[in-house]
Amino acid sequence: MAGASKAVVDSRANLPFVYRQYSPEQLRQVLHKMYLIRRFEEGAEECYMRGLIHGTMHLSIGQEASAMGICMPLAEDDQITSTHRGHGHCIAKGAEVSRMFAEFFGKTTGYCKGRGGSMHIADVAKGNLGANGIVAGGIPIAVGAALSSKMMKTGKVVVSFFGDGANNEGAFHEALNMAAIWKLPVIFVCENNGYGMSTSTARSTAVKNIAERAAAYSMPGVIVNGNIFSEVAEASFKAVERARAGEGPTLIESKTYRHRGHSKSDRNRYRTKEEIEDWMANRDPITLFENELRDFGFIDEQGIEAIRDAVAKEIADGIEFAKASPAPEIATLENYVYTEHA
Amino acid sequence: MDAAVRELSYAQAIQEAMAIAMDMDERVFLMGEDIGVYGGAFQVTGDLVERYGTDRVIDTPISELGGAGVAVGAAVTGMRPIFEFQFSDFATLGMEQIVNQAAKMRFMLGGEVSVPLVMRFPAGSGTGAAAQHSQSLEAWLGHVPGLKVIQPATPHDAKGMLLAAVADPDPVMIFEHKLLYKMKGHVPEGHYTVPIGKAEIRRQGRDLTIVATSIMVQKALDAAATLEGEGIDIEVVDLRTIRPIDRQTVIDSVKKTSRLLCVYEAVKTLGIGAEVSALVAESEAFDYLDAPIVRLGGAETPIPYNPDLEKATVPQVPDIIAAARDLVKGVR
Structure with missing residues (x-):
C-alpha cells in the first residue's frame, strides 16, 4: 500500500505505527472494514436466529482488529488460510459481503456456490484459500502455498490464521518445523481468544504464551494485543518484511477475545458474565480504534456516522442480494467433486 | 536394445515416469521421507536427486500429516507435487489432509480450485514387515469422493498411469504393491499415458x-x-x-x-x-x-x-x- 507523504509523516512522528505508516484515508477504510465485519456477523447471526440460514456459525465479534491488522500489510495476491471463525479474515482480505451472505444462504452466487457455507468460506481471487472446519487443517496448506511461492518465485507471502486450540494439534508443530527448515515466506497467526471451545488455554496448553512455541522452531515469536489494530498491524508488517526478504516464518500470537460463544450451541458455562462484559465494555477493538482515530484527528463524529451508515446499507443490500439469488439445482449435486473435463 | 522389447522393473518404470514428468513440466516435484540421497525406502526415487537437485526432490521430516498438507497447499497454488508415503500404512498419519482437505477442497470451494496432487503408497504384505508395514488400505481412500485411486499391476501401467496421474487435475492416489517393485516387463520409452478409470x-x-x-x-x-x-x-x-x-x-x-x-x-x-x-x-x-x-x-x-x-x-x-x-x- 502507498505510504503517507513526508509532511504528514513528520506531524505524526510520535503516534503509534499505523498512523505513521498509512494515510488517513487508508485508516478510515480500516474502520469501515472493522464495522463491516462486525455488522456482517451480527447480520448473519440475526438471519440464523430468524431461520434464514441453517447449519451453524462461529462468530469472530470482538476479534476484528486482529483480522484487519494482520491483513493490512498484505498485497492483494498474497494468500491466507483461515479457520472456522473466518468471516473477519475473509472480509479483511477483500471479500464482498453480498457474496458471503449468498454463500451463507446456500445460493449459487455465493463464494462456494452454496457448497461450503460459513465454515468453508473462501475468496480465491483475493488470495483467501479458505476457512477450514478442521482445527489446524489450514496450517500445513499455508506452508505448501509458501513452498509454491518460493519454488515459483512469485514473491507471495502466505498467512495462516488459526486459534489457540490449534497450537496443540500435531499439524501445527509439523508445519512450523517445515516452514522453518525451508525458510518459507509464511506467517503463523495464532488468534488466542482464551478458549478452545470451552477449554481455556491455561487448562490445555503447557506454555503460558503460545508465542513461546516459536522458540522450538527457531523463529521469532511475537505477542501482540490483538484488540489494538496498530499493534497487530506493526507485528504483521515486520513479519511480512522478514518473509519477503527470504528470512523465513514468524509466529504471531494475537491475544483477543470472542464476545459470542464458540458456535450456536454454546451455553457459555465456562466463563463468567463479568469477564465477557469487561471485554465488551473496556477492550472492544472497534471502540479502541475509533477512539484513537478521533483523538488523533483522523476522523470526526460525522465521518464515523457516515461509515456506520454506509456499512448498514452494504449489509442490507448484501442480505437482499442473497435472498434474491437462485438456489443450486439438485441436478448439480455432484458438480465440483472432480474437475470437469472440457 | 530393441525398443520394442525393452524391459524395466516396476520401480524403474515409476522412476522413469517421474523423471519424464519433471522434464516436461517444471511445476512437478517430488516430496517424501528419505527420497533424496537415500533413494527412497524401496529405491523408487533412486538417484533422481542427483539429476534434479534437492529443490525438486525434497526430503521431508518424518511428518506425514504436515508433509501431506504441504503437498496439498502446493498443489492448490500452482505446483504439481508427487508425494511419497514411505509405507501405505503411514497414510493413517496423513489421513486428515488426504480425506478432509485434498479430496474436498474443490467441492467445498464450489469449483474455484483444483488439487493436482499425486500421492504414492507402497502397499501390501509379503516382506516380513508385520502388521504396521504391510496393509492394503486402498479401499479406505476409494470410499472418498474427490479422490481417484489406482493400483497399477504391471511396469507398463505403473509408468503410464503415473504420467496420467500427474496430468490429472484432481488428487490421484497410487497404491503400488511392494512385491511388484522388482517385477520386470515391457515399458515403452518416452511419454505415454494409461487412462485412469479403465480396466x-x-x-x-x-x-x-x-x-x-x-x-x-x-x-x-x-x-x-x-x-x-x-x-x-x-x-x-x-x-x-x-x-x-x-x-x-x-x-x-x-x-x-x-x-x-x-x-x-x-x-x-x-x-x-x-x-x-x-x-x-x-x-x-x-x-x-x-x-x-x-x-x-x-x-x-x-x-x-x-x-x-x-x-x-x-x-x-x-x-x-x-x-x-x-x-x-x-x-x-
Whole structure:
C-alpha cells in the first residue's frame, strides 16, 4: 500500500505505527472494514436466529482488529488460510459481503456456490484459500502455498490464521518445523481468544504464551494485543518484511477475545458474565480504534456516522442480494467433486 | 536394445515416469521421507536427486500429516507435487489432509480450485514387515469422493498411469504393491499415458471372470495358466482403478463368462470385492450368472510376522485355482 507523504509523516512522528505508516484515508477504510465485519456477523447471526440460514456459525465479534491488522500489510495476491471463525479474515482480505451472505444462504452466487457455507468460506481471487472446519487443517496448506511461492518465485507471502486450540494439534508443530527448515515466506497467526471451545488455554496448553512455541522452531515469536489494530498491524508488517526478504516464518500470537460463544450451541458455562462484559465494555477493538482515530484527528463524529451508515446499507443490500439469488439445482449435486473435463 | 522389447522393473518404470514428468513440466516435484540421497525406502526415487537437485526432490521430516498438507497447499497454488508415503500404512498419519482437505477442497470451494496432487503408497504384505508395514488400505481412500485411486499391476501401467496421474487435475492416489517393485516387463520409452478409470482384460476366457487388483492380477494369470491344462478357460480383468471404477468392462466380462471371482489382497470384508460383486448384482449381468459370486480376500486379521502365517493371510495362487475350479465345476 502507498505510504503517507513526508509532511504528514513528520506531524505524526510520535503516534503509534499505523498512523505513521498509512494515510488517513487508508485508516478510515480500516474502520469501515472493522464495522463491516462486525455488522456482517451480527447480520448473519440475526438471519440464523430468524431461520434464514441453517447449519451453524462461529462468530469472530470482538476479534476484528486482529483480522484487519494482520491483513493490512498484505498485497492483494498474497494468500491466507483461515479457520472456522473466518468471516473477519475473509472480509479483511477483500471479500464482498453480498457474496458471503449468498454463500451463507446456500445460493449459487455465493463464494462456494452454496457448497461450503460459513465454515468453508473462501475468496480465491483475493488470495483467501479458505476457512477450514478442521482445527489446524489450514496450517500445513499455508506452508505448501509458501513452498509454491518460493519454488515459483512469485514473491507471495502466505498467512495462516488459526486459534489457540490449534497450537496443540500435531499439524501445527509439523508445519512450523517445515516452514522453518525451508525458510518459507509464511506467517503463523495464532488468534488466542482464551478458549478452545470451552477449554481455556491455561487448562490445555503447557506454555503460558503460545508465542513461546516459536522458540522450538527457531523463529521469532511475537505477542501482540490483538484488540489494538496498530499493534497487530506493526507485528504483521515486520513479519511480512522478514518473509519477503527470504528470512523465513514468524509466529504471531494475537491475544483477543470472542464476545459470542464458540458456535450456536454454546451455553457459555465456562466463563463468567463479568469477564465477557469487561471485554465488551473496556477492550472492544472497534471502540479502541475509533477512539484513537478521533483523538488523533483522523476522523470526526460525522465521518464515523457516515461509515456506520454506509456499512448498514452494504449489509442490507448484501442480505437482499442473497435472498434474491437462485438456489443450486439438485441436478448439480455432484458438480465440483472432480474437475470437469472440457 | 530393441525398443520394442525393452524391459524395466516396476520401480524403474515409476522412476522413469517421474523423471519424464519433471522434464516436461517444471511445476512437478517430488516430496517424501528419505527420497533424496537415500533413494527412497524401496529405491523408487533412486538417484533422481542427483539429476534434479534437492529443490525438486525434497526430503521431508518424518511428518506425514504436515508433509501431506504441504503437498496439498502446493498443489492448490500452482505446483504439481508427487508425494511419497514411505509405507501405505503411514497414510493413517496423513489421513486428515488426504480425506478432509485434498479430496474436498474443490467441492467445498464450489469449483474455484483444483488439487493436482499425486500421492504414492507402497502397499501390501509379503516382506516380513508385520502388521504396521504391510496393509492394503486402498479401499479406505476409494470410499472418498474427490479422490481417484489406482493400483497399477504391471511396469507398463505403473509408468503410464503415473504420467496420467500427474496430468490429472484432481488428487490421484497410487497404491503400488511392494512385491511388484522388482517385477520386470515391457515399458515403452518416452511419454505415454494409461487412462485412469479403465480396466484391462489381461486374458480372454469364456468360463469364469476373475476381477483382480494389483499383485493379484499376476497370481490370477498364473492360476489361469494352470487351469488351462484342465480345460478351464479363465478371463482375467485387471481393475487398475478402484475409483472411478470401470463398471462396464466388469459387467461385459461377466455377461460373457457367467461366473465371477473377485481376488484382492486387502481384508475381504467391506473391501473392493464387495463393490465389484454389488455392481454386477445390480446390473443386467446378474441374469447371466450361473453360480454365486465368490470373493477371495485377505483374512480378518492384521498381517502377522511369521512367514507362513503371513502367506496364509492373503490369497495365493493355489487358493485362486481351488476357488476357480470349484466355481466352474459347480461345487459352489
